Amino acid sequence: MNEHLIFGLFALYVVAISLYGILSGSSDARLALVRKVWGRVHGLSLYFCVHVILPLLVGIMFIGWGTVNFSIPGSSGAEKKLSGVVLKLDWHAIQKMKDAAGKDFKPEIYLPIPLCA
Numbered sequence: 531m532n533e534h535l536i537f538g539l540f541a542l543y544v545v546a547i548s549l550y551g552i553l554s555g556s557s558d559a560r561l562a563l564v565r566k567v568w569g570r571v572h573g574l575s576l577y578f579c580v581h582v583i584l585p586l587l588v589g590i591m592f593i594g595w596g597t598v599n600f601s602i603p604g605s606s607g608a609e610k611k612l613s614g615v616v617l618k619l620d621w622h623a624i625q626k627m628k629d630a631a632g633k634d635f636k637p638e639i640y641l642p643i644p645l646c647a
Contacts (some may be wrong), residue, residue, distance in 0.1 A: 532596040532599060532600050533598035534592045534593075534595045534599065535592070535596025535600065536594060536596070536609045537592045537595065537596075538588075538589045538592030538593035538594075538595070538596055539589070539593065540589075541586070541588045541589030542585075542586070542589040542593070543587045544581075544585045544589075545582055545585045545589060548582050548585070549582050552577070552578065552581075552582070554573075560577070561573075561577050564576055564577045564643060565577075591610040591635070597635075600634070634638070
């Protein structure tokens with residue numbers, strides 16, 4: 531299995547455990563210290579950001595990274611390969627179409643609100 535995917539799942543596990551500890555009311559020493567120094571509301575907010583939101587963002591990032599780069603060992607494409615499809619645009623043809631459309635373009639003036647004197 532991909533190590534990025536495992537790290538992302540572990541980060542989500544940390545989020546679940548931290549969130550359960552906060553919501554259940556069981557206060558650990560770090561939360562008590564932060565509440566004492568910063569006050570109840572600010573301390574809990576700071577603790578929540580560091581112990582819940584930050585691991586949640588890291589977990590989402592690593593799960594996304596792990597699913598994009600997911601490879602099954604032993605398959606024919608075990609190495610990380612990029613898709614062979616490349617988008618090729620003909621910019622000259624697009625510019626010609628833009629110029630041709632611009633010559634025939636006549637702006638339509640539409641006033642949705644009637645102007646009264």
